[in-house]
Amino acid sequence: MLTYTKFIQTNPFPILVSMTHYQIFRNIQKHISLTEAEKQHIISQCDVLDIQKKQRILEQGKLCKKLYFVESGSLRAFNLSAEGKESTIMFAVKDWWITDMNSFVNQKPALLSIEALEPCQIISLDFHVLEQHYQFIPKLERFFRIIFQNAYIREQLRALQSISLTTEERYRQFVENYPAIVEKVTQKQIASYLGVTPEFLSSVKKK
Amino acid sequence: MLTYTKFIQTNPFPILVSMTHYQIFRNIQKHISLTEAEKQHIISQCDVLDIQKKQRILEQGKLCKKLYFVESGSLRAFNLSAEGKESTIMFAVKDWWITDMNSFVNQKPALLSIEALEPCQIISLDFHVLEQHYQFIPKLERFFRIIFQNAYIREQLRALQSISLTTEERYRQFVENYPAIVEKVTQKQIASYLGVTPEFLSSVKKK
DNA sequence: CCTAAAAATTAAGATAGTTTAAGACCGCGC
DNA sequence: GCGCGGTCTTAAACTATCTTAATTTTTAGG
Structure with missing residues (x-):
């Protein structure tokens, strides 16, 4: 096994920077542990991107080749129907993964576009x-x-809520579950998430 | 590595039955390969159950301790609201996995009951x-x-359809995607899946 | 084969949600 | 500082869906 020390000795890169400043590794290490060498290996194969507000990292209809992790900022994935809805x-806010998973995994055309709601750093x-x-x-x-x-589990719960709750109840749940998101997005976008x-x-809110 | 032959020689069990007659291993081997020894190990720790129509393998509110695989038959997972809806x-039909995943994984009270639609063999x-x-x-x-x-991917697509399509479109999609299920369930149950x-x-069907 | 219970259909009146349109209120670029 | 475009609100008319209830059809069990 390649240990940290051994890695330093054989390190092809002149400087080994600890990767702990990347949110992505804190995220991964919530569930598994990685050596510094492994982190170095992973990050060396990633792109770290800074994107602007409204910039799109995926366009509906195209192939999605990337999985994204949000270091900072927030994004929205949405579908545009033939009727323009x-x-x-x-x-996705800080510390979330986002992509069009069907397109990414099965290499099919994306159903979704993904767009930055504010300036973001993503991996x-x-x-x-x-x-x-x-x-x-x-x-x-x-x-x-x-x-x-x-x-x-999250999506299944969402499906249950969307078939069993009223719009008012679903709005309350959303605000309760995702207070950080509510602060960043417009009401129009929340409506399009709830399907109204x-x-x-x-x-509904007036009441 | 423990091969099949070697396993027979050292087998603590008197008889080694090939596990290929279990649908569950055909299912698992769609994605990974298992040795006979591994199959034997897995099956020895499973329960193979025969259940009758209407029998429940999980009751809403209780802890779900099991993950189920359907060898034959079909089941339905549903939530009963406070208002009785x-x-x-x-x-789940043959070759599907089913459980209340949130309850199973996080050991929380189940939101769902799971009930056989016909006699089933499940693991x-x-x-x-x-x-x-x-x-x-x-x-x-x-x-x-x-x-x-x-x-x-499936649940996310369902969530998209449930917020973006009309009931008629969702019904068509359901029939198209799950023809085997349509044959086994009542229209009332399909309605409760579509949320109408x-x-x-x-x-809607009359048209 | 008969019957009771559940499922499916139909229809009328009630509620939830959409559409369209107008006005008020931003925030932003010139 | 002005004007423009997007968002939010309100309201009226319209459509989708629910509720209730009655009627028919199908199914399961003795």
Whole structure:
């Protein structure tokens, strides 16, 4: 096994910077532990991107080749229907993963566009690079097993709420569960996440 | 590595039955490969259950300790609201996994009851046993990573459809995506999956 | 084969949500 | 400091969906 010390001795890079300042590693290490060498290896294969407000990192209809982690800022993933109606699928704030997972995993055209709500720093992982990481750092399988497990649980709860609760109840739940998001997004975007018109959400809130 | 032949020679069990007749291993081996010894190990820690129509394997409000795989038959997972309204979260037919994942993973009270729609043979995996399997057969992390990844993709698509499509469109999608399920369940249950009343679904179908 | 119970259909009146349109209120670039 | 575009609110008319209840059809069990 490649230890930290051994890595330093054999390090092809002149300087080994500790990776602890990256939020992404704090995120990963909530579930598995990584050596400094592994972190160095991972980050060396990532792109760290600064993007502006309204900039899009994925365009509906294209192939999605990247998985994104949000170091700072916030983004929105949404679908635009043939009739021009936007439906927000998810918001991502600091410390969240985001992509069009179906497009990323199955290399199908994206149903979603992803757009920055404010200036963001994000880390992008390429599809093929991630597949290699799974081979060389198998504990990443465990990490993403847990990530997807939680994502599945969240989405299933959302599906339940969306078929069983009234709009008012769903709005309350949203505000309660995601207070950090409520502060960053417009009411129109919340409406498009709940699946109602902004006018109707406005009238629901009045009560 | 423990091969099949070597396993027979050292097998503590008097008879080694090939496990290929279990659907669950065909399911697992869609994504990873298992040795006969590993299959034997896994199955020895499972319960294979035969349950009758209408029998419940999970009751809303209780702790869910098991993950289920459907060898044959079909089941339904649903939530019963305080007002007495049933919402169907998922159907599971042959070759599907089913449980209240939030309850199973986080050991919280179940939001769902799970009930057989017909006589079923199911395989049940205990929570703690699965955690041990992850340790001793790490490739199971990969298997469930893929399973949860697909489950997440499906649920996210469902969430999108439920906020963006009309009832008629969602009904069409359901029939198209799950023809095997449509044949086994009542229209009332489909309505409760789509989040509409049976009366309304009936009137939608008339057109 | 018969019957009771559940499911499906139909229809009328009530509620939830949309559409359209108008006016008030920003925040931002010139 | 002005004007422009996007957002939020309000309201009226319209459509989708629910509720209730009655009627028919299907199903399961003895």
